[in-house]
Amino acid sequence: MRKTVGTPVLALVLAACATAGPDYRPPEKSAATAPEARGAFLSAQGAGFSNAELPDHWWRLYDDSRLDMLVEQALAANTDLRVADANLAAAEAVLREAEAGRTIGTAVGGGVTLARPSGTGENLPGVVGYDLGLSASYPLDLNGRIKRAIEASTADLETVVAARDYVRVGVAAATARAYAQVCAANYSLTVNRRVVALQRETLDATQRLFKGGRGTAFDVSRARAAVDASAASLPAFEAQRQNGLYLLATLLGRPPADYPKEVEDCAILPVLHAPLPAGDGAALIRRRPDIRQAERSIAADTARVGVATADLYPQISIGGSLGLGGPLKSFGSGTSFGMSLGPLLSWSFPNRPVVKARIAQADAQVQADLAHFDGTVLEALRQTETALEIYRRHAEQAAALDRARDSAGVSAGQAGKLFRFGRGDFLSLLDAQRSLAGAEASAAAARVQLVQDQIAIFLALGGGWS
Template identity: 30%
Template sequence: MVSVRLAAPLAMLFLSGCVFGPEHSPPQTALPAKFNEGGTKSDQDVTSVQWWTAFNDTRLNKLINMGINQNLDILQALERIEQARASVVTSAAGGLPSLTGTASETGSQTNGGFNSQPRSWDSKGELSASWLLDLWGEYRRAKQSAKASLDSAFASVDTARLTYLSDLATAYIDARYYQARIAIANEAVRSRRETLSLTKLQLEAGAASRLDVVQSEGLVNSTLADIPGFEASFYSNAYHISTLLGMPASTLINDLKKSAPQPVARHKVISGIPADLIRNRPDIRAAERNLASAVYDIGNAQAKLLPSITLSGSISPSYVHSSSHGTSNTWSFGPSLNLPIFDGGTLRANVKNAQSVAREKYLLWKQTVLNGVEDVESALAAYNRDARAVAANRAYVKSYKEALELSTASYKDGASSLLDVLDAQRSLTDAQASLATSIQQMANDYVTLNVAIGGGYNFNGTAQQVEAKVKPADIPPSLAKK
């Protein structure tokens, strides 16, 4: 027959294997077999695909590589990994034995008349130990929840890197667009000044009126008035690129001011299938890990409803050094039982709250998945039509270039009025602006589509690898990692 002394520890050991609360399993939701304008073939892992190289723009490639390890949003996300890792340690610490020690030494002496006493010293020490037995898995669930939050922190780094790629590529495309608009405006000014000079000559010859000259001057000045706005927009995007790279604009602006064509992607995007998004999109992975953390929090809350046992003890040796030496030792050891008998419903309300949070996190995960599908669908619909818009605008420009040549020649011969030339110039400028806008839109839609499918953020390594090698250079010494 097993004695009570042996049975009690065995029972506690058995109970310590109990874990309350539901287990997390990967959530499921219905997804279409393919995107509406996509194929049926999976694109597998696209997280390392350097899609921006399709622009064949060495400057853009250089900027992306330069800033990926110094973007401030990414560096902040990396710090949150450190915070989440510390939370894993603190969440499990309550279920481990703790040991604390104290020591003291005091001296005393009484002086005065016949009652004088020699000096004496009293040395004391104490060691205290306690261990809350995790009978119901409270701290194990807390540690599981913290580990899921750590996974979410790694996914947040990937989200920050993907956002960086999107913001930088878009700002670069927009900067080149405004450079193109400046070039178009300058070309229009040159052409309209030539027309103005021709009109002044015809005025002197009596073949034109003062009204014709004033109209030509007005069109020149109108075009000149557009240029400062384009320049301001170029600088705005250039400054944003500098901020994304975490560097002063002065070191970058001169390089960006060098003329370059608008970026045009040379490769076709393979969108994959909706199921690929669950693996490739970091925001979906982060939502799933946040759901896991919330599920484990339910078990943590349920475990608090049950009794808990704490083993605690202490030993306190002391030594008195005086005319009569002496030592003493006191110790204590034993279990204490905590019974949550009446708490006004707080503990059960905490369980209901944890369950509600978990349901909310599931709905958020599902919404994140559906938003991801919508992002890809919308980007596909736009990108698949961009090429047609660019082709139509190229034809538009070609037509009005010819119209301007014909109207100018006819005006020189006196067969048509100045208004025909001015209308042709205005229409050509509008056509060139429309072409530049459609090229900009196609490039931005290419970026949007690649970001929507979760492409490229692992091109320089996984979040774990990046965390190991990226070190902020300008952190104050007092805040540097020890």
């Protein structure tokens, strides 16, 4: 059998004509595909939950026009979102740069020289020469290096889009939380002021009894101490309200002094008018932007394996050039003109160990991305289950505290009647009112916490980016 030198060269050229590196496919065996990850949530049990998917604009479930307005303003003006939009514009520019690798590349060059012979002993004028050239090349991309680079940049762009969407999720949730904080502070102020008013009535009655000779100064001082103790909690709620307003201003891209005055008097807690739509694990995995971001990172780095693999083979392009050169006095003459046209080959053949090391690095990065993807899915599921469980238990606690408040109210009323008719002592009345004050405060705090728990669930579910 005769062997020719062209046989291995031909085989190399044919190998270079195949797209280098693996084609990307979504992970088939991962945490996202496990049946346990895609089913209903264990903690979303009971009448307070539904299996419906979370709507895109979940804050509208509260049917609160002021909350809707604030979230829309935040999504339009938040500074973190402006940063995310700038990152998106940069990623789009990188993609355009990668796509430009498929276009014809051109270069223009030129120069002027002065050549003067030496050693003649005379001052010669010298010869002025010139050199002008125009070259162009078109990459054939037979091994798919440019194709893989475009795939990587496209996936990088989609990663940045997902990161921007995750910022939107956080901004929507933070705005709802800040608004709920303002409403909750005013709501708590209303509840505690009602308690203070009741205790002031007792203080006034005690003072009248003391003046009429039926009470003691000790009874008056104890009644005043109860009023002062309850009133001491009011400044803290006022501070919480202002902090919430300042946070809203920041989220809306405004200075703190320019906080939204229209929500300053909100004293009604946001309330869901239907069971909380929790969906299931499959919907969560599809919806969460950070999971999509992790998956797109795998795609980008898989394409980079192809970019690195392509360096094992020659890069072939079609090139041509036109040139003029020679003494300036012969500018434009036929003898000063030159041209070339043909294939161009670039190949770092002696550096194959370096290229293979880069391929190994790219492969290792893909493996790291796969592990990160699984971790992101598992963390998203954990966050959601935890948020649902906390909300469910806090709902039970809030119901029990409501019953305790109602019982304390009945007890305080009975103690007041007994005291007024002389059948009960003043200490029993104070104890009953103290119990009522504590029960009112605890029940109010529990209701406030439920709203925050709901928003934590919506954040964990990843809603609000579309």
